[in-house]
Amino acid sequence: MISGLQLWITPRVILSAAMLIALAVLPQISSAVDNPFLIRVGMRIMILAIAASSLNLILGYGGMVSLGHAAFIGIAAYVVAILNWHVSNGEPLLSWPIVIEGSANAYVVAPVAIAVSALSALIIGFISLRTTGLYFIMITLAFAQMLYYLFIAFQKYGGEDGTQLLERLTLGSVSLNDRILLYYIALGILLSILIFIDRIVQSRFGMVLQGCRQNERRLEAVGYPTFRYKLVAFVIAGAIAGAAGTLLAVSQQFVSPADLAWPRSGELVIMLVLGGVGTLFGPVFGSAFYVVLQLVLDSWTTHWQIIFGPVFIFFVLFVKGGIVGLFKGPFWRHVPHG
Amino acid sequence: MSPLLFVEQSLNGLQFGVMLFMMAAGMTLMLGIMNLVNLAYGSLYMLGAYFAVTIQWWSGSFLLAAAGSLLATAAVGVLMEMSTFRHLYVRSYLDQVLCTIGLNMFLNELVRVIWGSRPLNMKLPSALAGTVALLPGLSYPILRLAIIAVGVVIAAALYALIAHTKVGIHIRAGASNRPMAAVMGINIKALFTFIFALGAALAGLAGIMAGPLLSVGINMGDSILVLTLVVIVIGGIGSVRGALIAAILVGFIDTWARMLLPSALGDTGIYLLMAGVLYLKPRGLFPETT
Amino acid sequence: MAEPILETRNLVQRFGALVAADNLSLSLEAGELHAIIGPNGAGKTTLVMQLAGELVPTAGRIFLAGEDVTNLSVSARSQKGIARSFQITSLCPEFSALENVALAVQAHRGHSFRLWGRARRDSSLFGPALELLEMVDLGSRAGIPAGLLAHGEQRQLEVAVALGCQPQVLLFDEPMAGMGREDSRRMMRLLKSLKGRYAILLIEHDMDAVFALADRITVLVSGRNIATGAPQEIANNAEVRAAYLGERGVMRA
Numbered sequence: 075m076i077s078g079l080q081l082w083i084t085p086r087v088i089l090s091a092a093m094l095i096a097l098a099v100l101p102q103i104s105s106a107v108d109n110p111f112l113i114r115v116g117m118r119i120m121i122l123a124i125a126a127s128s129l130n131l132i133l134g135y136g137g138m139v140s141l142g143h144a145a146f147i148g149i150a151a152y153v154v155a156i157l158n159w160h161v162s163n164g165e166p167l168l169s170w171p172i173v174i175e176g177s178a179n180a181y182v183v184a185p186v187a188i189a190v191s192a193l194s195a196l197i198i199g200f201i202s203l204r205t206t207g208l209y210f211i212m213i214t215l216a217f218a219q220m221l222y223y224l225f226i227a228f229q230k231y232g233g234e235d236g237t238q239l240l241e242r243l244t245l246g247s248v249s250l251n252d253r254i255l256l257y258y259i260a261l262g263i264l265l266s267i268l269i270f271i272d273r274i275v276q277s278r279f280g281m282v283l284q285g286c287r288q289n290e291r292r293l294e295a296v297g298y299p300t301f302r303y304k305l306v307a308f309v310i311a312g313a314i315a316g317a318a319g320t321l322l323a324v325s326q327q328f329v330s331p332a333d334l335a336w337p338r339s340g341e342l343v344i345m346l347v348l349g350g351v352g353t354l355f356g357p358v359f360g361s362a363f364y365v366v367l368q369l370v371l372d373s374w375t376t377h378w379q380i381i382f383g384p385v386f387i388f389f390v391l392f393v394k395g396g397i398v399g400l401f402k403g404p405f406w407r408h409v410p411h412g
Numbered sequence: 413m414s415p416l417l418f419v420e421q422s423l424n425g426l427q428f429g430v431m432l433f434m435m436a437a438g439m440t441l442m443l444g445i446m447n448l449v450n451l452a453y454g455s456l457y458m459l460g461a462y463f464a465v466t467i468q469w470w471s472g473s474f475l476l477a478a479a480g481s482l483l484a485t486a487a488v489g490v491l492m493e494m495s496t497f498r499h500l501y502v503r504s505y506l507d508q509v510l511c512t513i514g515l516n517m518f519l520n521e522l523v524r525v526i527w528g529s530r531p532l533n534m535k536l537p538s539a540l541a542g543t544v545a546l547l548p549g550l551s552y553p554i555l556r557l558a559i560i561a562v563g564v565v566i567a568a569a570l571y572a573l574i575a576h577t578k579v580g581i582h583i584r585a586g587a588s589n590r591p592m593a594a595v596m597g598i599n600i601k602a603l604f605t606f607i608f609a610l611g612a613a614l615a616g617l618a619g620i621m622a623g624p625l626l627s628v629g630i631n632m633g634d635s636i637l638v639l640t641l642v643v644i645v646i647g648g649i650g651s652v653r654g655a656l657i658a659a660i661l662v663g664f665i666d667t668w669a670r671m672l673l674p675s676a677l678g679d680t681g682i683y684l685l686m687a688g689v690l691y692l693k694p695r696g697l698f699p700e701t702t
Numbered sequence: 703m704a705e706p707i708l709e710t711r712n713l714v715q716r717f718g719a720l721v722a723a724d725n726l727s728l729s730l731e732a733g734e735l736h737a738i739i740g741p742n743g744a745g746k747t748t749l750v751m752q753l754a755g756e757l758v759p760t761a762g763r764i765f766l767a768g769e770d771v772t773n774l775s776v777s778a779r780s781q782k783g784i785a786r787s788f789q790i791t792s793l794c795p796e797f798s799a800l801e802n803v804a805l806a807v808q809a810h811r812g813h814s815f816r817l818w819g820r821a822r823r824d825s826s827l828f829g830p831a832l833e834l835l836e837m838v839d840l841g842s843r844a845g846i847p848a849g850l851l852a853h854g855e856q857r858q859l860e861v862a863v864a865l866g867c868q869p870q871v872l873l874f875d876e877p878m879a880g881m882g883r884e885d886s887r888r889m890m891r892l893l894k895s896l897k898g899r900y901a902i903l904l905i906e907h908d909m910d911a912v913f914a915l916a917d918r919i920t921v922l923v924s925g926r927n928i929a930t931g932a933p934q935e936i937a938n939n940a941e942v943r944a945a946y947l948g949e950r951g952v953m954r955a
Contacts, residue, residue, distance in 0.1 A: 139506050201687050205694045208449060208505060208649060212641040213690055219638045220683030227679055278808055278816040278824070285805055288794040295754065295792075296867055297780035297809035306815065336638060340451075340513045347510055377525050383518025390510045391499055 086398060090355040093362065097261060101254050113253055114325075115369065119362045120260045121321045124267055126345045126357030128314035133343070134352035135275055136307050137287025139211050141339045142198070142218030146312040148334030149194050150187035150319030152225060155237050155329040157183045162240040178241040180250060180324070187323075188316035194221075195312020199305045206290075215336050225331040236330025243324050250324060260321050264358075267314055272354055274310070283307050287352075347390060350398030359397040416550045421671050422664065427556045429663020430563025434618035435640040436647065436655035437570055438611030444650020445583060446604050448497065449505050451512035453640065454633025455519040456612050460485045460619025461628040462523060465532045474537040478620050482613050489612020493605055501604070516633070524630050531629035540624075559621050566617070567656055574652060583607070642682055646689045648696030658697060661685070705768050707732045707901045708753070708784075708871045713762035715748050715925070722748040723759065724925040730871065735893070735902045737912045740922035741945065746905045747789065749922070750875045753903070754786045755779045767870065781810070783870030787860035787877055789905075795849025799840055799859050802848050804831040806866030831866060838862045838892055854885030861892060872902045878911060890914065913937070921945065 097116055104112035125147050132138045160167045160176025168174040177183050202213045231237045243250040250256055274280050282303050285293045293300050323329050332338070341364070349360020371378030393399075435457060442448045463484045468477035496515060500508050540558055543551040574580040582603050618636070626632065643662050647654030662682050669681025689697065706729035715723035722745045730736050738746055751757040753764060755776040764772045771779055780786075793802050804827045808814055811827070821827065835841050838858045843851060848859060857877055864872055877893070878886050890911050896902060897915060906912050912919065913933050920930040923945045929936055936942055 133506075139509065141509065201691055205690060208443065209645055209690070209695065211449065211505060211509060212645050213686070216638060216642050216645065216683055216686055220680045223679035223683075274817045276820045276822065277818055278814045278821045278827075280817075281801070281805060281808065281821045282814045285794050285797070288796055289792060292788075292792045292794060292863075293805070294776040295780060295786055295788075296806045296863065297777050298814065299775065299777045303814070335634075337513075337634065340509075343506075343510065344513065347506075377521050379517040379521035380525065383514040383516075383521070386514040386517075387496065387511045390507055390514070391503075 086355070090358070093355065093358055094265070097264075101257055110253075113257055115365060117253075117257055117260060117321075117325050119358075119365050120257075120264045121318050121325065122342075122345060122361035122365065123358040124260075124264055124321070125315055125318035126342050126349070126361050127267055127271055128311040128318065129342050130346055130352070130357050131271055131274070131283075131314070132304075132307050132311045134346060134356065135280065135287060136283045136304060137290075138203075138304060138308065139343075140202075140214040140308075141211055141336060141343065142214035142216070143311070143315060143342055144336070144338035145198070145218035145221045145334050146191040146195055146315035147319035147322060147338075148225070148329070148331070149221065150191045150316035151323040151329040151333055152231070152319075153187035153190050154183045154243075154320055154323035155239050156231055157186070158239040158241045158243070158323075159231060159237060176241075178243050180243055180245045180320075183243075184317075184320045187320045188313050191316025191319065192309050192313040195309045195315075196305070199308035199312070203301055203304050203308065215339070218334055218336055218339055222331050222334040222336075225334060232330070234331060236328060236332070239323060239327040239329075256325055260325070263317060263321065267317070268354060268358075271314075275354075279303065279306070344386065346396075348386075348396055350396030353396070353398040356396055356398045363397060416547065417671075419547065420550060420552065421667050423552060423556065423560070425664035425667035426660065427559050427563075427663070428667060429660035430560055430567075431618050431621055432639060432643050432663055433563060433567065433656050433659035434614045434621070435636060436643040436659050437566075437652050438614035439640050440644045440647065440650055440652060440655045441583070441607050442611050443644065445607055446501060448501060449508040449512065450497075450611075451509060451637065452492070452515040452519060453512075453611070453615055454635075454637035455516050455523075456485055456489060456615035456633075457619040457622070457636055458523060458628075458630070458633035459488055459519070460616030461534070461623040461632065462527055462532070462619075463616070464620045464623050465534050465628050466527075468534060474535075474540070477534075481620050482616050485616025485619070486609045486613040489615075490605060490609050492612075493608040497608065520630055520633070529630060531627040533627055534623035536624050555624055562617075562621070566614070570652055579603075579606070639682070642686050645696055646686050648698040651696070651698040654696060654698035706730055706765075707767055708903065709765040710749075710753070711763045711765070713749070713752060713764070714760045715745070715752060715757060716760045722925050723752065723762075726762070726922075726925060726927055728920050728927055728930060730901050730903050731917075732901050733898050734917040735897045735904060735915050737904045737906060737916035737919045738922060739906065739909075739912055739919060743924075744922040745925035746922055747875070748925070750786065750789075750873055750905060753873055754784065780867055783868070784873065785864040785867035785869035785871070786873040787857075787864045787875060789875040789879055791853075791856045791860060793848040793856060793859060793863070796847055798845050798847055799835060799851060799855075799862075800828060800831050800844040802859060803834050803862050803866045804828050806863045807831050807834075810866075810868045834862045834865050835859075837865070837895075839888065854881055854888070857881060857885070857889065858892065861889075861896075865896075869900060872896070872900050874902060874904045874906075876905055876907065878906060878908050886911070 097120065100116040101113055104110060129143045132140060157177045161178050166173050166175045198217050202210055202217065205213055226234045282293065282298055286300050286304060290300050345360035345364045346357055348363050349358065350356030368378065371381055439450065439453050442450055460481050463481035464477045467480040468474055471477065496511065500511055536555060540555045543553050546552045574583055643658045644655060646662065647658030665685050666682045670678035673681065708730035711727050713723045713726040726749065738749065740746055748757065752759050755774060759772065763770055766782055766784060771782060807827050807830050832841065832844060835844050838861050840855060840858055840862060843855060848856065851859060861877060878889050881889060886908065893915055916933055918930060919933055919936045921928050921936060921942050928945065929939050929942050
């Protein structure tokens with residue numbers, strides 16, 4: 075008989091652990107080979123992994139194909155940037171009816187940014203989730219585009235060119251200027267998010283969500299008002315995307331409307347598919363693969379998209395399950411999409 | 413605001429709506445009949461503009477450029493259909509979204525390689541370059557009037573095609589019941605290829621019309637794509653009539669919103685319209701029920 | 703006489719010019735097995751969709767245990783006690799048979815906005831689910847993904863899922879559709895075991911089953927209720943015979 079431990083240690087688990095370990099020691103490797111660029115790469119991978127994980131919750135597990143998810147990342151990033159702007163420019167954000175000053179304290183800006191993203195997800199979700207299938211895809215895309223234009227119109231905050239975060243961010247009294255500190259904070263957030271999503275998916279709520287992906291009609295017939303469950307998932311995903319957006323603003327110290335545009339949302343979906351839709355570590359593998367691939371191809375030619383496009387098409391058409399799908403474990407029950 | 417300004421802006425709105433209709437009609441046919449999400453559709457629009465600019469540069473003739481571009485774009489469309497899209501009809505919407513995003517990436521970059529990153533300009537023949545006095549005090553560009561005229565002709569032609577020809581019957585049959593249509597002996601493969609070519613030509617036509625008005629650049633397809641999707645969603649997927657009404661509506665609302673509201677709200681006007689419509693009618697104004 | 707547990711009054715369903723339900727009134731008594739039969743296109747599916755809540759009737763009312771449920775959504779009606787099996791199997795193909803039933807059980811145990819705890823280890827859900835699976839003779843197939851079950855097993859699973867909803871009324875839409883002789887017999891035994899314990903509205907084409915199981919039969923033709931009564935009465939009804947003669951020849955009783 076196979077022992078319980080053997081059942082648990084599958085190629086997929088090993089690879090996922092290796093991935094996490096690699097991310098954890100990246101700063102050490104980076105200083106060993108004296109290449110600070112590696113930390114930036116790792117940071118970008120983790121931020122995208124968080125963002126892709128949030129999309130995974132609603133798309134991979136819940137079956138909601140949203141092409142506007144980047145909006146929730148961008149909104150949070152902008153909240154951080156705007157609050158930052160108001161510190162460096164000395165004027166308050168709002169003078170009436172209450173005074174709201176700018177802030178560069180992460181303890182303040184992070185919750186606010188995430189809350190704003192979650193609220194946006196609530197509003198957009200409330201309207202969009204009344205539609206299904208094709209309409210849903212397109213309405214999410216259109217909403218994100220609307221926000222994109224909205225942020226371009228904010229000339230005060232840079233308009234189309236975006237805006238820099240000039241004020242140094244702090245976590246209370248601790249400066250966040252240290253790249254390594256920020257890196258490990260991001261890693262901690264990524265791990266927490268993965269655990270959080272895993273718990274949600276396994277819970278009663280998660281079962282309903284997965285049911286919605288498989289057969290929504292059946293779920294309604296059995297007594298679940300599916301709209302409510304999908305909306306809650308949508309808001310949670312928006313909040314997590316907000317966390318990613320906060321990290322993005324803090325690490326890049328720059329935001330621009332392009333962060334919200336629909337090609338960005340498309341990239342998230344691509345990462346998710348590359349890594350493996352509906353699997354816990356798929357988003358991590360997918361974003362790592364995408365970022366690294368982009369860097370490699372980019373070093374060969376600036377026109378890397380000419381190669382990537384057809385390769386990706388081939389991948390979607392003929393390779394099922396993404397990277398995670400290549401490493402099946404005994405308790406992997408993913409039925410291929412068709 | 414003067415009534416003349418209002419008339420001028422309304423005509424602009426109509427002209428914009430007509431261009432949107434070109435795109436929307438093609439896309440809604442593809443969606444409604446072939447169940448195909450094509451996010452690379454904007455690139456056909458872009459190719460239409462680029463082909464026109466190039467042919468005009470070689471030949472010096474605007475007419476030749478327009479005709480040549482239409483043919484070339486339709487040909488590219490057929491090529492796309494036969495190589496990639498054939499495999500996509502049976503796949504999930506997600507797979508279609510992904511593949512067409514990949515295709516869009518590829519085409520955008522290909523255009524950049526062939527034509528370079530700088531925007532190009534299309535020259536107008538003198539016949540279209542001037543203005544005409546529509547009302548005392550109102551001079552309106554002939555080009556825009558021509559676009560409106562072309563749009564009306566195309567709308568009429570599409571109506572005639574769908575309502576009064578054999579192909580139109582096939583289209584309607586294919587839209588409502590594909591297995592039935594196949595049993596009735598309609599060649600679904602040929603029909604789909606035809607619709608794709610038609611859609612590509614319409615997108616190319618819109619691109620040709622856009623060329624002289626906006627500059628021809630990479631990513632011009634991405635922005636028109638979203639607008640097209642908004643129009644289709646408002647009009648109802650699969651309905652050409654819905655696409656026409658929604659396109660005109662969007663054209664007007666967008667132009668008026670920009671004129672009347674501060675810039676931030678002006679851009680978002682049509683999205684608010686879409687949100688409102690979908691809240692009341694989640695399947696658009698004229699959904700083609702299946 | 704006790705109030706019927708399910709009742710429709712003057713149901714009308716119009717699709718443009720087509721009238722799928724024409725002043726349809728029928729009732730279901732507690733504990734009875736009431737079969738609905740009729741030729742194709744008679745409006746049986748329309749009726750099920752109206753009762754389940756997927757179609758809003760053009761006119762008429764639907765009552766569950768005296769309460770007007772005409773405007774309730776599908777999920778609200780399920781919560782009130784109307785459970786349904788689908789004519790074309792509709793399950794969650796990636797979930798196991800057990801998980802499909804557990805999902806139904808879960809729906810009727812308070813809200814499911816619990817984002818913690820492991821649902822799959824929740825014995826308060828999976829215990830009852832397994833019992834229901836054993837009741838329909840699928841206990842040994844509990845762990846198999848629903849999409850991989852044989853057709854007959856899937857139809858049985860549909861019944862188990864419906865039972866998991868703790869129903870007052872069971873709507874069975876052609877549960878024996880597409881079944882061979884062996885599977886049909888098994889389904890008949892199952893339905894027989896449920897008889898009396900639940901109020902069952904059975905849509906079926908299989909006349910053997912209908913006449914063996916039904917307490918009462920209603921015949922639908924062109925959306926109208928042309929006859930309701932005990933099986934023997936229906937078999938002897940001239941109008942019913944006439945309606946069926948073109949379809950099935952002589953009806954067996």
